[in-house]
Amino acid sequence: MRTADGPKKTAAIAALAMCVAAAAFLCLFVGASGMSPGECLAALARTSERASDVRIVWNIRMPRVLAALLAGAGLSLSGLIMQTVLGNAMASPSTLGVSNAAVFGANLSILAFVGGFVSTGNNLQNYAAGINPYAASLTAFAFSMLSALLVLGLCTRRAFSPGVVVLAGVAMGSVWTAGTTLLQFYATDVGLSAAVIWNFGDLGRATYRTDAIMAAVVLPSAAFFCLMAWRFNALLSGDAAARSMGVDVGGLRFLSLLICSLITAVCVSFLGIIGFVGIICPHVTKKLLGQDHRFATPASALSGSLLLLLADTLSRSMGGGSALPVGAVTTLLGAPFFAAIVLSRREAG
Amino acid sequence: MLRIENLSFRYGRHGPLALRGVSLELADGEIGVLLGKNGSGKTTLFKNILGLCTPLCGAILLDGADVARMSRQERAARIAYVPQDIRFGALSVFDSVLMGRVARFGLRAGPEDCAAVERILAQMRLESVARQNVQRLSGGERQKVAIARALAQEPRLMVLDEPTGNLDIANQQLFCRQVRALAARGIAVLVSLHDLNQALRLGERFFCLKDGAIRYGGPKEQLDADAIFDVFGARVRIIRHEGETIILGGETP
Numbered sequence: 001m002r003t004a005d006g007p008k009k010t011a012a013i014a015a016l017a018m019c020v021a022a023a024a025f026l027c028l029f030v031g032a033s034g035m036s037p038g039e040c041l042a043a044l045a046r047t048s049e050r051a052s053d054v055r056i057v058w059n060i061r062m063p064r065v066l067a068a069l070l071a072g073a074g075l076s077l078s079g080l081i082m083q084t085v086l087g088n089a090m091a092s093p094s095t096l097g098v099s100n101a102a103v104f105g106a107n108l109s110i111l112a113f114v115g116g117f118v119s120t121g122n123n124l125q126n127y128a129a130g131i132n133p134y135a136a137s138l139t140a141f142a143f144s145m146l147s148a149l150l151v152l153g154l155c156t157r158r159a160f161s162p163g164v165v166v167l168a169g170v171a172m173g174s175v176w177t178a179g180t181t182l183l184q185f186y187a188t189d190v191g192l193s194a195a196v197i198w199n200f201g202d203l204g205r206a207t208y209r210t211d212a213i214m215a216a217v218v219l220p221s222a223a224f225f226c227l228m229a230w231r232f233n234a235l236l237s238g239d240a241a242a243r244s245m246g247v248d249v250g251g252l253r254f255l256s257l258l259i260c261s262l263i264t265a266v267c268v269s270f271l272g273i274i275g276f277v278g279i280i281c282p283h284v285t286k287k288l289l290g291q292d293h294r295f296a297t298p299a300s301a302l303s304g305s306l307l308l309l310l311a312d313t314l315s316r317s318m319g320g321g322s323a324l325p326v327g328a329v330t331t332l333l334g335a336p337f338f339a340a341i342v343l344s345r346r347e348a349g
Numbered sequence: 350m351l352r353i354e355n356l357s358f359r360y361g362r363h364g365p366l367a368l369r370g371v372s373l374e375l376a377d378g379e380i381g382v383l384l385g386k387n388g389s390g391k392t393t394l395f396k397n398i399l400g401l402c403t404p405l406c407g408a409i410l411l412d413g414a415d416v417a418r419m420s421r422q423e424r425a426a427r428i429a430y431v432p433q434d435i436r437f438g439a440l441s442v443f444d445s446v447l448m449g450r451v452a453r454f455g456l457r458a459g460p461e462d463c464a465a466v467e468r469i470l471a472q473m474r475l476e477s478v479a480r481q482n483v484q485r486l487s488g489g490e491r492q493k494v495a496i497a498r499a500l501a502q503e504p505r506l507m508v509l510d511e512p513t514g515n516l517d518i519a520n521q522q523l524f525c526r527q528v529r530a531l532a533a534r535g536i537a538v539l540v541s542l543h544d545l546n547q548a549l550r551l552g553e554r555f556f557c558l559k560d561g562a563i564r565y566g567g568p569k570e571q572l573d574a575d576a577i578f579d580v581f582g583a584r585v586r587i588i589r590h591e592g593e594t595i596i597l598g599g600e601t602p
Contacts, residue, residue, distance in 0.1 A: 005441075005480075230451045230458075236438025237448070244399050244432075245502065246425030246452025290482070291438040 009295040012288075016302040023306055024069060027313045028061050032322075060204075067206030067214065068308040071267040072277055074218035076304025078260040079278025080285070080296060081225055084232045085253045086162040093264035093278035095166060096257065097147040097173030102268040104176040104183070105143030107195045109136040111187045136198055137210075137269040144265030147172050152257060160253045201274035201327035203312045210270040217266045221259045222301055228252065229293035236291060274327045277304050280334040287341045307334055351375040351398075351506050351537050356407035358397055358561075367393045369562040370407070375537045375554065377505070380528060382552030383541040386581055390561040391541040392433075395508050398539070400424045411506055425452035429499035433511040435491055437483040442475055442494055445483045449501030466501055473497045473527070489520030496527055507531060509540040513547060525551050545577070545585070545596045569594065 029040045033056050043053035078093035086095065094100065113135070151168045158164040184192055225232075231252055234242040239249050267274065281303040282296070289295045311330040315323045351374065358368040368390050375381040383391050396402040398409055400416055409416040411427055419427070429449070437445050446469060450462045470476050473493050478486060483494055492512065499507055509528070513521045521544075528551060532538050542548040548555070555572050557565040557580040565576040577585050577596070586597040 227456050230448065230454075230456070233438055233440060233444070234448055234451055236436070236440075238432065238434065238436045240396075240399075240401060241430065241432050241436070243401055243421075244425065244428070244430035245449060245498075246421045248421060286439070290440065292440050292444060 005290075009289050009292075009299075013295060013299050013302065016299060016306070020069070020302050020306050020309070023309045023313075024065050027065050027068070027309050028057060030313050030317055031056065031061055032316065063206045063208050063211055064203045064312065065309065066208075066211040067203045067271060068312045069305045070211060070214040070218050071203070071271055071274060072281075072304035072306070072308030073222065073301035074214065074263040074267050074304070075274060075277040076281035076285075076300045076307075077218075077222055077225055077297065078263045080282035080293075080300040081232070081256050082260050082278070083282055084235055084291075084293070085256045086166055087235075088162060088166055089283070090279070091166065093260060094173070094268075096151045096169040096261050097171075097176055098144045098261050098264045099268050099273055099275075100173040100176035100180070101143040101147030102140040102265060103199055103273065104180045105140040106136040106198045106269075106272075107180050107183045108143070109139035110195045110198060111183050111191045113139070141265050141269035143176070144269060145261065147176060148258065148261030148265065152254060152261075156254075160250055160257070162253075165253075165257065199273055200325035201272040201330075202323065203271055203308075203326055204323055205271055214266055214270065217263055221263055222297070224259065225256075225293075225297050228256075229297055232293040232297075233291070272327070274308065274330060276327070276331040276334055277307055280330075280338045281307055284338060284341045287344070350377055350412060351539065352410045353394075353398075354408045354410070356394075356397060356409065357405045358393060358402060359405055360393075366405075367561050368397065368404075369560070371558075371561070371563050372407075373556050373563060373566055375506075375539060377537050378532045378535045379537055379554055380532050380552050381537070381539045381554045381556060382548045383539060383556050383558060384545070384548060384580060385541075385558035389558040389580075391558055392510060393561070394558070395430070395510055395539075395541070398506075398508055399428060399430055422452040425502055427505045429502040429504035429507045431492075431495045431499050431507070431509040431512055433514065435495045437491065437494070439482055439484050441480050442483050442486070443470065443479045445494055446470060446475075446497045446501050449498035452502070465503075469497050469500050472530075473500070488515050489517070489523065492516065492520070492524065493527070496531075500531070504536060506537045506539065509538065511541055511543065513542065513544065521547060549594045549596065 028044060029037050035043065035053055035056065039048060039053055040057060042048040043057040046054055048054050075093050079091070082091040082093060082095050083089060151165065151172050154168050155161070155165050184195060187195065231247050234245050234247045235249065235252070242249050282300045285296050285299045285303050289299050307330060308326070311333050312323075312326050314333060315326045315329040318324055353371055353373050356368055356371040357366055359366050371394060373381070383394065385391050393402070397404050398416065400419065400421075404417065416424060416428070440448070443466060447458055447462060447466045450458065450465065454462050470479050473496065475493060475497060478490065483491060486494065513524055516524060525547070528538055528540065540551070542551070549569055549572075552569055555565065555567065555569055556563055557576060559580045564580055565572065574585050574587050577583065583598070588595045588597060
């Protein structure tokens with residue numbers, strides 16, 4: 001295939017993939033337990049004499065690293081595709097109000113159904129003890145998808161016009177935020193702190209089961225987005241031009257928005273809010289490799305994984321035993337790089 | 350050959366008719382020019398031809414086949430469109446042209462698609478910029494790329510909406526040469542233009558739209574000042590000199 005800088009871009013993606021693999025491996029060696037690299041290697045090979053080391057590496061760090069790989073890739077891909085199908089550089093994975101709805105759902109679960117103002121007993125302790133660890137996630141997911149489907153349903157009347165989708169998403173997100181504020185206003189101090197802590201993105205909530213669910217959503221979605229690369233490229237020429245080239249613009253936009261919302265809903269429901277990955281990574285990727293989705297799609301996924309891996313490792317290293325909110329670290333880590341790239345004059349072909 | 354029979358269209362269920370019984374014919378290799386004031390229905394007619402709108406009644410036939418019954422892929426393989434507002438992503442010129450074949454190759458471009466693009470780039474004299482980012486080209490060059498992309502669809506009909514609005518005189522002349530070259534290959538070309546003199550230099554058959562209806566349809570030799578006054582509401586003088594036809598603007602009553 002003759003493409004401007006095609007081999008260079010393929011090499012860049014391969015290098016990025018190797019960086020992600022190396023970072024994922026190295027992240028297994030970082031944590032609060034104070035294990036030496038040798039002990040980590042032994043635990044990784046399951047030859048360690050200490051069972052706790054094997055448990056730490058295989059039951060705590062490994063699911064966390066997998067979650068960073070999957071959620072980072074999913075959120076970044078979701079941001080890239082949202083920006084393309086809506087023709088809006090500020091579009092993000094939560095443009096349809098998905099994250100706001102997830103926060104509302106989780107807050108409802110924590111404050112109203114588990115331990116808040118309609119608490120019927122010591123349910124908050126149950127929540128904290130993990131008796132029903134998926135209650136908040138399931139409610140968050142249900143409200144996320146409800147939000148996405150409501151916005152998409154409303155927008156069918158206007159043939160998924162990008163401007164209408166964005167505005168409807170903003171309005172819907174504001175409704176969920178208002179609902180969350182009201183919930184928190186009536187919450188007890190303990191319930192409120194539990195709800196706020198849920199909002200912080202935390203990869204420590206990941207288990208192999210949640211990783212498997214995220215993988216079941218993110219991996220087929222990534223494959224679909226890669227297959228549709230030429231159609232997304234055609235959308236960059238405008239709706240009328242894309243239609244004249246045989247692209248089902250309305251169908252592609254609807255399906256893409258639905259899939260992006262599903263990815264975001266799953267990631268946010270299990271891990272909390274991890275902001276900015278879906279904006280930083282697609283923009284940096286497009287700036288460095290261009291908008292051609294054959295390259296931008298895998299590169300965005302890989303850069304999202306890398307950023308979240310590094311941010312999570314940093315958050316675990318800097319927290320003094322308890323991890324800092326990964327969403328905040330992601331933003332602090334990515335924003336200066338993002339600003340430098342966006343302000344630079346470099347443009348990829 | 351493009352044949353439109355008694356085509357009517359309205360936006361929404363109860364909106365006014367945007368096209369009223371439009372009928373026209375354009376032979377293979379013929380250049381048809383669509384004239385009319387802003388809002389007269391030119392772009393709406395194009396949208397109907399491209400299958401972006403569903404007509405209220407009437408038919409659009411291309412080589413005898415009803416455009417409304419064609420699949421998206423079939424339509425894209427027969428009708429190409431160069432919009433007024435030409436936009437490209439940050440892709441190379443080669444890839445931007447290759448994109449025109451997306452309906453033919455589906456998911457992944459094959460060697461025959463790349464060979465077709467190389468042929469078209471050579472015809473359009475775009476080989477030297479093939480690897481450049483299309484967004485870095487001048488307006489005239491980008492328009493050439495847009496035409497090349499449309500050519501990559503290997504269409505029977507090419508529809509161009511106000512293509513010269515942003516071009517300087519040299520690029521306008523270049524555009525006219527390109528359109529004549531398309532027609533010489535047997536492609537029917539339907540183009541909407543605001544510049545009447547350019548329209549006269551380029552077009553062989555004229556269709557004047559007013560309020561969604563064709564008020565004049567025929568060869569340029571028969572296009573007269575009265576027809577132009579009827580359509581545009583502007584008095585003009587038409588001078589024919591040594592085979593050239595020139596329109597001089599007059600006062601609008």
